Amino acid sequence: MNLLFCFIGALVGTLVGVLPGLGPVGAVAFLLSITFKMEPASAIIMLAGIYYGAMYGGSTTSILVNIPGETASVVTCLDGYRMARQGRAGAALGISAFGSFIAGTFGVVGLMFLAPLLGRAALSFGPAEYFALTLAGLTLVAYLSQGSMLKALIMATLGLLAGTVGMDPISGEERFTYATLTLRDGFGLVPVAMGLFGIAEVLENLVVIGTQSVYETKIQGLLPNRQDWRDSAAPIARGSVVGFFLGILPGPGPVIASFVSYAMEKRLSPTPEKFGTGMIEGVAGPEAANNAATAGSFIPLLSLGIPTSAIMALFMGALMIHGIQPGPLFIAKYPELFWGFIASMYVGNAMLLVLNLPLIGIWVRLLKTPYVILFPLILLFCLIGVYSLNSNVAEIVIMLAFGVIGFFLRRVGFEGAPFILAMVLGPIMETSLRQTLLISRGSFYIFLTRPICAVLIGLTVAFLIWPTFRRKSKSD
Amino acid sequence: MKRLDLIAAAGLAGLAGYILFESRKLAFGSLRVPQTGFFPRALGILLVLLALGELLRALRHSEPVFSMEKIAGEGWIRIGATLATMLGFALVLEWLGFLLATFLLMVLLLRAIEAPRWPKVFVVALVTALLSYGLFAYLLGVPLPAGILGI
DSSP states (O other): OHHHHHHHHHHHHHHHHHSTTOOHHHHHHHHHHHGGGSOHHHHHHHHHHHHHHHHHHHHHHHHHHSSOSSGGGHHHHHHHHHHHHTTOHHHHHHHHHHHHHHHHHHHHHHHHHHHHHHHHHGGGOOHHHHHHHHHHHHHHHHHTOSSOHHHHHHHHHHHHHHTTSEEOTTTOOEESOTTOHHHHTOSOHHHHHIIIIIIHHHHHHHHSOOOOOOOOOOOOOOSOOHHHHHHHHHHHHHHHHHHHHHHHSSSOHHHHHHHHHHHHHHHHOSOGGGTTSOOTHHHHHHHHHHHHHHHHTHHIIIIISOOOSHHHHHHHHHHHHTTOOOSTTHHHHOHHHHHHHHHHHHHHHHHHHHHHTTTHHHHHHHHTSOHHHHHHHHHHHHHHHHHHHHSOHHHHHHHHHHHHHHHHHHHTTOOSHHHHHHHHHHHHHHHHHHHHHHHTTTOTTHHHHSHHHHHHHHHHHHHHHHHHHHHHHHHO | OHHHHHHHHHHHHHHHHHHHHHHTTSOOBOSSSBOTTHHHHHHHHHHHHHHHHHHHHHHHOSSOSSOOOOOOHHHHHHHHHHHHHHHHHHHHHHHHOHHHHHHHHHHHHHHHHTOOOHHHHHHHHHHHHHHHHIIIIIISOOOOOOGGGTO
């Protein structure tokens, strides 16, 4: 049964990755509501399938249409589309699929070994460490955001505030509920995520309805030749390692990993000036990196209980819905869930290799679906998905409200990812801070006397002041 | 577009002020024993400072740091029609029932963008309503409102 859910997740994920307009965050948020009735292992296996499936699928549109299916495939457009124009779409698609498989497998092996190690180390974490970790994580996400860091910090603060709506996690007192039953449970993660990422994205696409032209070429020879493998082997290896470790860090791991890998391959290449003209290294490295990063990004969630990105926040939500608390004791308390999840990632990577190559023709046909048909379906799934949570119409209104807010905030450069991450981390952060202050009798000095805290607080300060320092040295 | 930056910053400062005002009703406690209002009030103060920082930045720069293309009148109509349709769906869902509400939703959304011919609209809307009902009600076991049709 879990194999079936793995397959469904991988298929849906590839579809989501292929079709621009609905990213993996929106898809996971929607399917989260459906996983209520499933076993925890099946739920997490299916949702994980969507995540790494989207990484595979996103490269298809990048190569064939020059439009990234999702953000981590932006870089693949640079050389992948040029390869398609040169009649080498098959080689680009093939190396992307094989590279993703190899890197995904490497990432799963890394996850298998590192997660238990980090989980054991995290047993020595107290409330002070957790507060410092969540603070450093949010600051790093703001630092790495594509827009202004100040705006990302504002969104993170708003997310923390949104997390305070509902019941106080310590005293159980109501806050900002205005005597409504719906708000007593706080803003639901699913309505907010679907509003900010699903509805807002669709509204943005409604601004200008364009038609995308799929490059009409006969895709032949999906198996890379010997020269392609010789050129791609090292980029795939480097991308796997770099991607995996970047995925562990807070922030949009796969996106950063793909950009770093591209920059690295260009720097290491004997012909860097050829990047952007159809270099297979420019496809192999980034695609390997973004897949390895998806595996790496599970490590902080499973071993520390700290999600490091919007999608990991949703995974945390999925586990908590089933009454499972991720953290240092997760692997010890739920070994069947952890190892079942690892096994599914091995199988899922193999399934994706099988799905992506022979089904290219179907994905290409789907890409030609007019947006006028696609967008009502996306909206319908969002509406039903939210309603199915608690059969509560008020949650649809919350989703629409966040959709409108997200749409307008995007127009002035405010991103949704820091908000959703902060909303999930908020209760952990607040509880840790209040417990720490109780222990230290109101002294903040405790954050400097505990070594792990001191390092994390130091990193937080560094992330905050580095942009100012860099601007000053540039103007000098 | 710089005006949008200023409006956003001013709006955020206003929101922060409102949060500080509402937090007065919650017990703050002290640093030794922080209570219910401690975290929201601290965040409210932080938001005021960040919003003022954003306001200053927007005032200092002659050009907006970030801007997107302006939305044409047609775009606003599409957005407005889509939002109104979805809100209408939420309001009538439990009264009309899932099938009828979904059918109407699809008809209005399809017409909101490109106005395909009515026969095509009706066929797509009907097929979508039936398929989604089958998927959610039967395959996934999601309880959906029966409404006036009783289905």
